[in-house]
Amino acid sequence: SSASSTFLPKHGKSEEIDTQDGNSIIPISLNEGVSSKLLQKMVHDALVWCSLHGLVVGDKNNQRSGKVPGVGIVHAPIALLPMSFAQRHFLQACELTPIFNELVDRVSLDGNFLQDSLSRTKKVDAFTSRLLDIHSKMLETNKKEEIRLGLHRSDYMLDAQSKDLLQIELNTISCSFPGLSCLVSEFHRYLLNHYGGDLKLDSTRVPENMASTRYAEALAKAWKEYNNARAVIMIVVQTEERNMYDQHWLCSILKEKYGVMTIQKTLAEIATEGRLQPDGTLLINDQVVAVIYFRAGYTPNDYPSESEWSARLLMEQSTAIKCPSISYHLAGTKKIQQELAKPNVLERFLDDKDDVTKLRKCFAGLWSLDDSKIMKDVMERPELFVLKPQREGGGNNIYGDDVKQMLLKLQKEGSEELAAYILMQRIFPTESPAFLVQDGILHEEHVISELGIYGAYLRNKDKVIVNEQCGYLTRTKVSSSNEGGVVAGFAVLDSVYLT
Ligand code: ADP
Ligand code: MG
Ligand code: MG
Structure with a gap:
């Protein structure tokens, strides 16, 4: 139904708007049919909804907003309406998730593949070199991770010309927005329930997004496998984090739904407060840590001195379940992504030929x-x-x-x-017009979007306990911008409207 998507960015539905030579044309004027009065009402509702439902981030205009919760809060930057996306591409991305989860696990077990693939990078990149050193130490001591937890996010863009869903990257550490992305979907469904009649849009086409509960569930199940009722889940955090509410959502679900306590520590704090018992148990001020969930440690900025590196090593040496382990972290590097795309490499790690074909199809x-x-x-x-x-x-x-x-x-x-x-x-996705709301202000822009699918993987020895798709994240950015960071201010949070 063409009328039903009048107000939606047309990504993924580009059949209708492409000209013969593949150059896309902008399908609608931004304001066509939607009165500015209706728009203003929707923006007002959006701002209220975000504030009441915790779809918020720290305000960069407030100095304390990255340190103290409850201070300097602003609504998360969002797209007013969900992005139009072909159902078949959405389902394709979901279907790839358990295969990528399995792939990361297999690759993580091949220490030589990781070391060899990154050996030339190691010589010229000090950060990768430090990660590889920790990995080497674990190989030398023959350290085995029997319980392995991965919370990944695979990101895709839809190439306008070929209409192929292509992977941008696979993140295996610190995937952001499991807490907020599901709220964006909920918000879009709410808005369409209230204004869908005027917009001729159907709220049930915004797929359910359970990212925060599924991630919390995977963390809770890992905690259970560790099997120590008094142990906690530790979140490794940056010293300042304006995206803290995204993390607090997970902590809150862990506490309220699963009765699991969380603590938040920076790498510097772990260096001073952490120690290992002879059996490898990780203690933080005498508190046993069952699971370490990294929301820091992925950038060299997180390691300003040797203490942060010693904290990372200490954690790796412990029996705590690390999300990610150093091997999972390395398996998610861009160099490994490139190595896996070479002919006959996937086949080394995956037994099922159909799985190999499916993954390869999304490789750029x-x-x-x-x-x-x-x-x-x-x-x-x-x-x-x-x-x-x-x-x-x-x-x-x-x-x-x-x-x-x-x-x-x-x-x-x-x-x-x-x-x-x-x-x-x-990759050049189709551009389309959209309404973006940032800092309480409505912007009309030409945008492109990136779809991320969250995945969780948990196994204990031979038993795979969790291997599933956990919901999605859509980030929409002004098409003239190269990068896509939401917290950095390049992009807004979005969801999908399946067509
Ligand atoms: P990071 O790990 O820093 O997020 P990415 O590979 O995801 O690195 O790149 C950051 C952003 O750059 C992406 O979110 C996307 O907007 C853009 N980008 C990355 N790779 C491509 C590509 N091949 N084609 C177009 N845009 C890309
Ligand atoms: Mg990325
Ligand atoms: Mg990344």
């Missing part, structure tokens, strides 16, 4: 920079590629003509330096 072009053929292509058309270092958290990639400049600079410094980066095909 990925190359290492020792590939001379691709280097020539990049120099000619740098705008078709993204240059990525081994970093997480947004804001690190290189685009456009900067790709060429950077490669020329690296080549001058010696070919070794190239090993710090991977090269990826740039």
Whole structure:
């Protein structure tokens, strides 16, 4: 029904709006049919709803907002209406989740594959090198993780030209927004229930999103496997975190639904308060830790001194369940993503041929920079590629003509330096108009979106206890912006409207 999606960004439904040569045209004028009075009413409702339901972040205009809960709160940046997305692509992404979960687990067990694939990167990237050192120490002592917990998020964009769902990356550490993303879906359903008649939209097309409860459930089940009723779940946090409410949602569900207590510690605090008992039990001020859930530790900024690294090592040496373990963390690096995309590599880790085919179908072009053929292509058309270092958290990639400049600079410094980066095909999703609400203000923009599917995996020795899809995150950003960080201010939280 074409009328039903008049107000929705048309991503994923691009069949209707593409011209013959594949160039998409903007389907509707931003204001067509929606009166500014109705818009203002919806924005007002949105702001009230977010405030009443905890769809909030720390306000960057308030200095204490990243440290003290309840101080300097502002609604999370959101899209007023959900993004239109083809149901088949959404289901495809959901279906891939347990396969990626299994893949991470298999890859994590192959210590030599991780070390070998990252050996050249190690020489030129100090951060990756430190992670690999911890990993080597675990290999040397033959440390085995019998209970393994992964809370991942695989991110995708829909390539406008090929109509393929392509993976951007697989995050295995500190996946953000399991707490807030489900609230965005709930908000969109609420808004469509109230205004759907006027907009000709159906709230039941926004799929249910259980990210926070599913993540909390996986953490609680891991805690149960550890089997110590007095133990806690420790969340490793940054010293300042404006996205703290996203984390507090999980803590609150863990306490209220599962009776599991959580503590929050920075790496520096763990360095001073943490110690191991002879049997490897991790104590933080005499409190036993069953599960360590990292919401920090993924960027070099989190390790300003040696104490933070000693804390990371201490945790890795302990018997606590680490989410992620150092192997899971490394399995989620961009270099490993690129290695897994090479011919015949997936086959080493997955037995099922159909699974291999499904994963490969969502892989974009990925190359290492020792590939001379691709280097020539990049120099000619740098705008078709993204240059990525081994970093997480947004804001690190290189685009456009900067790709060429950077490669020329690296080549001058010696070919070794190239090993710090991977090269990826740039994905161009369909642009569409949208209403974004940021800091209480409505913006009309042309946007593109990225869909993330949360996954949870828990096993104890041979027994797989959890391997499932846990809900979704949509991030929508102004199409002229390269990066997509929500907290960084590049993007807003969104959900999907299935078509
Ligand atoms: P990070 O781990 O820092 O989040 P990503 O690989 O997700 O790194 O890149 C950050 C952002 O850059 C993504 O959210 C996306 O908006 C954009 N991006 C990354 N890779 C591509 C690509 N191949 N094509 C287009 N945009 C991309
Ligand atoms: Mg990432
Ligand atoms: Mg990302």
